[in-house]
Amino acid sequence: MNSTPTWTLSVKEEQPELPLNSNSMHLLVCKEESGSSLVQEEAAVPHIKEEQEEDGSTVTSLAVKSESRETEPVAGSASTWKHMELQAGLERLSSHGSESDTEDSDEWEESGSASHTGGEEEPFSCTVCGKSFNQTGNLKRHMIIHTGEKPFSCAFCGKSFNLNESLKRHVMIHTGENPYSCTVCGKRFNQIGSLKLHMRIHTGEKPFVCTVCGKAWGEKGHLTKHMRIHTGENPFSCAVCGKCFNRSESLKMHMRIHTGEMPFSCKVCNKRFNRNENLKRHMRTHTGERPFSCKVCVKSFNQSGSLKMHMLSHTGEKPFSCTICGKHFSVKQVLKKHMAIHTEEKPAE
Structure with missing residues (x-):
């Protein structure tokens, strides 16, 4: 039983960077022989014909000259089918070559223009505020700011966070982990930001300066509290008596007047105080410490207020x-x- 003849068309490119009409390209036509084996026979190099159009453009056409009578088209024969396949293949190669060259060129120009602009493209934009990102993951994390979503919760206390990094820092409070240590004094911290603030104690750096009096601080929060002295702002008010304060710590201490809370106790006599400063002054009665001394008569006192009153005797004020x-x-x-x-x-x- 005779098997149906099979014909294949392949392209051998010795120099891929050359265009399709280079003489370096050869067509290999598989010719049917008796048996199951196939012998590859090199076909003639296609003839290139260029014609000038009226608009000045040049049209290039490919034509194959068949030297074997076996490949001449005869209607209704297998060779006719083979010739048609060959012609169709040449047309596909021609169209594929021109299209792929154009596409590759466009892609190269796009990537090239992006690389020469000096920065990464940021094609992902927030629909709320318009901020752009170079990755979809960064955009998703940003969107949590607008939605208020807090998908990361602490397994110890249940507190929720919008970022996994924030949760990791929070968990260190429960575990007692302090991975960041000061290279000067060895004190350890659970956040690198806390370490940076601490290092200003050793360096003496005070980057936050009051624009009114010129006083400087190492932390921005301290400057914010100080500025209320100049502005007269008292944003913290007592819910009981309405008295206002410029610091939240002052309001907390004031509230102990209403609640009667006295969290600071003396370890010697168990006397209790509502402020730690009061406890420190009280402890000097047990220790006999008198850290405040007069520079005129060298008399010492256990409270700064006592020293101030004593100084009036020297000044006559x-x-x-x-x-x-x-x-x-x-x-x-x-x-x-x-x-x-x-x-x-x-x-x-």
């Missing part, structure tokens, strides 16, 4: 005056006793 007779006093308590003369009230002992 009398800042406290009677509103009735105008007499001046250097100590406030002496003024109170004097006022009893005018009011005829006996001062409390």
